[in-house]
Amino acid sequence: MSTQRTETMTRSSRKSKPVQAAKTHKRPAKTARVEARTSARKKSFYQRAADLKGQSFTEFVEDSLDQAAALAHKEFEALELSARDSKAFVTALLADAAPSRTLTAAAKRYKERMEA
Amino acid sequence: MHQVTEEIEFTVEPLAKKHKRADFSCGSEPLDRYLKNQASQDAKRGVAVPFVLVTPVNKVIGYYTLSAFSIELEKLPEAQVRKLPKYPDVPTTLLGRLATDQNYRGLGLGEHLLMDALHRSYRATSQIASYAVVVDAKDESAVAFYKKYDFQQFQDRANRLFLPMSLIKKLFS
DSSP: OTTSOOOOSSOOOOTTOHHHHHSOOOOOSOOOOOOOOOOHHHHHHHHHHHHHTTOOHHHHHHHHHHHHHHHHHHHHHEEEOOHHHHHHHHHHHHHOOOOOHHHHHHHHHHHHHHHO | OOOOOOOOOOEEEEOOTTOBOTTOOOSOHHHHHIIIIIHHHHHHHTSOEEEEEEOTTOBEEEEEEEEEEEEEOOOOOHHHHTTOSSSSEEEEEEEEEEEEOGGGTTSSHHHHHHHHHHHHHHHHTTTSOOOEEEEEOOSHHHHHHHHHTTOEEOSSOTTEEEEEHHHHHHHHO
């Protein structure tokens, strides 16, 4: 990828479509370069994929990274439960259960160590 | 198996520069790498708070991370929803990682770290609402470890388990 010249990560407006270029497109105040070294084989695989989608290489990379990053963030920030898991979760929250003997003993050991 | 000895001295502290973690080895490469390369950055950015279990010479022999986490619920019956504080998103605490050095097994350090994490999570509820502690279990033995301490496994997310804060409260108040 480092061999590919990418000036900025802003989307390039296509000259053939002046209508689209006329759209109010907010340009981000600051841009940064993203560089990554990969095999020539992978690079051309990515390039072909970008061509298939009719995107520039930069557009393709940015879109793909956006999706991957959103997924990674989501995994560490939230969990979407299924219907039966939602029910089980809420039932447990509202149940007001008491801790088991094993857990109570573990907490007791912990507190004793902390006081020592 | 090691002989269980309670002789070892240690404390649990928020990760700081003075903590030596170059030799940490828990048997899982990603968990070792996280502690060595990523944990400080996560702390700086507020993504997760790492806590380390250290010996008196600041050698790290265990750690865990806590972060704010949200459980998103499916549609539920009106009667149940009314009793919930914030539907459909329930604020919880994620215990994302927990690891102990493999040279210090059989000392109950994993249990101590888990109790410390539960205790801190509970104390934090005076500042931030949290209705459960959610854990990420890397494998079957991790699942078994958490189940032993009353954690309940999600049926459709088998690598995630939870413990209601109301239950944790009973341990520490």
